[in-house]
Amino acid sequence: MQRIETRGLVLERKAVLILLYACTIFLSAFLLFQVQPIVGKMLLPWFGGSAAVWSTCLLFFQVVLLLGYLYAHWTQRFLAPKQQGLLHILLLASSLFVLPITLNAAWKPSGSEDPSLMIVGLMALMIGLPYFLLSSTGPLLQAWFAREKSGTVPYRLFALSNFGSLLGLLSYPLVFEPNLSIPDISGAWSAAYVAFVLLCGVLAWRGLRMQRPAEVQAHAGEPGAQEHVPPKMMALWVALAACPTILLMAITSHLTQNVAPVPFLWVLPLVLYLLSFILCFEGGNWYKRTWYLPLFIVWLGVMTYDLLETIDDSGVWLPLVLYSSGLFIACMLCHGELAKKKPHPAHLTSFYLMIALGGALGGSFVALAAPRIFNSNLELPLTAIMTGLLVVTVIKREADKAAENSTEDGGSNRWHRAWLTLCACFVAVITVFATHGIVKHAERYALMVRNFYGTMSTADSWDGSERKLVHGSILHGSQYMSEDKRREPTTYYGDNGGAGLAVLATRQAGQPQRVGVVGLGAGTMASYGRAGDYYRFYEINPLVVELARSQFSFLSDTPAKVETAMGDARLSLERENPQRFDALVVDAFSGDSIPVHLLTREAFAVYFRHMKPGGILAVHISNRNLDLAPVVKHAVDYYRKEARLVDADPDYGRGLSGSSWILISDDAAVLESEALYDHVEEVELERNIPPWTDDYSSIYTILK
Incomplete structure (x- = not known):
């Protein structure tokens, strides 16, 4: 009876230990990936909202x-173990x-700093050490x-870790962002991190009592534990981890540049x-090569055609579905093959280290x-092409090796090798067409340049x-x-559009006019300038300034005085003395991509500080997917200003867009003057949303 009670107590303690490990790994992964959109959203306003x-x-x-x-x-x-525990607790x-x-x-x-280095430096100051410890938790605790649990395979804890990461990502846009301000989210995250420190500290404290060396000698007699991992296998781990990371970042950049740099399109x-990591390492045989x-x-063929022919002009949902599904398929391929080649637990930290190295190399490349x-x-x-070639090569070599070791070369093996050969041929054909298409696509443009802010x-x-x-x-x-x-x-x-009407309505004969423009573009607004007028453009991208001056003549043709303030427009306006603009045009949006920080209540306070009494602020709200009118109207009502809507019809004969x-x-x-009377109408709202501030904004409340 006493033996049964003792055995039950031991089992209970083991269950508590397993639960403690699982909870710590889950919480660390949850915090690790939830903090990513939090920090990203904090940094966006300082760098122009760029994707x-x-x-x-x-x-x-x-x-x-x-x-x-x-x-x-x-x-x-x-x-x-004792040294590990002391160091980790410290x-x-x-x-x-x-x-x-x-x-x-x-x-x-x-505005003069290198954006990439500045962002990395700021993140190191904000979250460097906590993120470092959260990153190390998965492999270290496994x-x-x-x-502690000799003979136990810990790879399902890796799937649990990724499940926690998944929930951390999803909870931000669906739960936290729509309901809490940034300071509240930061406070909640920090409180949860303190709980993680306590849980992880308990496990580290347990290591102080262990006398065994850090190397897992418990596995010494198991098959595969003493086998040396060849460098080729490690290189393969790195490659299979790098390809999906590059695709993740490249596809995210492609979507956010043309839709919106918001956490949802980062998170998805x-x-x-x-999810591909969870399915591939969970152990349920979710990955099947033949599928x-x-x-x-x-997908490779469709994606190549889309990139070269831009079928995504038809709307947002088609490219979103196309690239998201393709990313998932590619990740399942690479992570599935990675899971098939996972080593014995004795080499667990080496395996995870190579995965992280592949991710870092892929991220650095992009x-x-x-x-x-x-x-x-x-x-x-x-x-995408390299991923196809890599996976086909890996599977084919594995099939060839299996055929060499097999005493029978049955029909199924021959069909399998033939199928792989056919797949390789398709990838090769797509590569040829893609290469030809890339060259042909580049020929459409007289000039093409690229920097941190994208391709111009x-x-x-x-x-x-x-x-x-x-x-x-x-x-x-x-x-x-x-x-x-x-x-x-x-x-x-x-x-006939809002920007032109604002300039014309505030113009007085014989009097110089001061005009501010957030977003330079080709410098088109300078065409309204007269002798004695002053035009001040705010532009964050140095390539835009360079191209506006070298490839277009609006800036050189205008008789007005023109100056350009480099850096994020809002930061520049915050630092400047009141400019007393007769008209201020806010059009720094890249297609459907909106810098949220230019539409908050605090941003409008900055704009109004620079306006002359009786001046006009013109805000461009054209968007296929987002209804920006309620956002602007909230700020207008808060500061007790007057607002009118201008819907300009296209005039293709004059090169004018709607x-x-x-x-x-x-x-x-x-706003009711003769110059505007026939062009403006009352702003009628179709929805009611919470006001946008620097501490709160939610894209999902304004989706059309």
Whole structure:
């Protein structure tokens, strides 16, 4: 009876121990991935709301993840359990001094810094040590668990870790962002991190009582434990981890550049990436080569066609589904093959270290190397093709090796090898067509350049009569090249649109006019300038300034005085003395991508500070997917201003695009003047949303 009670007590203690490990790993993964969109959203306003901010954030996360895995591998291999425990407890205690995570206003960029280095430096100050410890938790605790539970395979804890990461990502846009302000979210995260420190500290304390060396001697007699992992296998682990990371970042960049740099479009690809890890390492045989390899090849062909022919002009949902599904298929392929080649638990930290190394190399390639090597988003099609070739090669070599070791060469094996050969042929054919298409696609543009903020291109019409400025796939301005028409405003800036009307309505004969423009584009707004007028453009992207001056003549043709303030427009306006603008045009949006920080209540306070009494603030709200009118109207009502809507119809004969604007003034008479009377109407709202502030904004409340 006593033996049964003792055995029951032992089982109960083991269950508690397993639960403690599981809870700590789950919580660490949850916090690890929830903090990513939190920090990204904090940094966006300081760098123009650019989608490239998220790519740089991902690079930081991947590099720190590698350092965390390296720390886990090093301590597990070279330190005794007692030394490991003491070191980890010290680091856990030190990380509490970083809390709560926040941005210091003294760290704001001036506009001259390298954005990538600045973002990495800020993230290191904000979240460096806590993120490092959270990153190391998965492999480190799995190694501790394997040491304590001899004979137990800990890879399902890796699936549990990814499940926690998945919930952390999903909870941010669905639960936290719509209901809490950024300070509240930061406080909740910090409180949960303290709970993690306590749980992890308990497990580290247990290591102080262990006398065994850090190397897992419990596995010494098991098959595979003493086998040396060949360098080729480690290189394969790195490659299979790097390819999906590059695709994750490239696809996220492609979507956010043309839709919106918001956490949902950061979170969705990352969720699919993590889901593939969960399914492949859970052990339920979710990955089947015969399904995913053909699906990937089909997607590869469709994706290549889309990138070259831009079928995503038809709307947001088609490219969103296309690229998200393709990313998931590619991740299942690479992570499925990675799971098939996972080593004995004795080599667990080496395996995770190589996965982290692949992720860091992939992230560095996209965030640092690709913008300097390529003049367009070539890393996406090239990596997709390389992924197909890598997986086909891996599977074919495995099949060939199996055939050599087999005494029978049955029909099923011959069919399998023939199927792989056919798949390789399809990938090769797509590669040829993709190469030809990339060359042909580049020939459409007279000039194509790229930097941190994306790809900028200029394209001339077939007869050379018109030149366009394109950011990614979004038109940012155009100009007629003939002498008699090149000073005419085009696209969204015609005299029937909000920007042109604001300038004309505030113009007084014989009096100089001061005009501010947030977003330079091709410099089209300068075409309204007269002798004695002053035009001040706010632009964050140095390439835009360079192209506006070298490829277009709006800035050089205007008789007005023109100045350009470099850096994020809002930060520049915050630092400047009141400019007393007669008209201020806010049009820094890239297609459907909106810098949220330019639409908050605090942003409008900055705009109004620079307006002359009776001046007009013109805000561009054209968007296929988002209803921006309620956001602007909330700010207008809060500051007790007057607002009117301008819906401009396209006039293709004059090169004018359809557009929607809201004109704002402190004087209702200005908005009802003769110059505007036939063009404006009352702003009628179709929905009621919470006001946007620097601490709260939610894209999901304004989706059309």
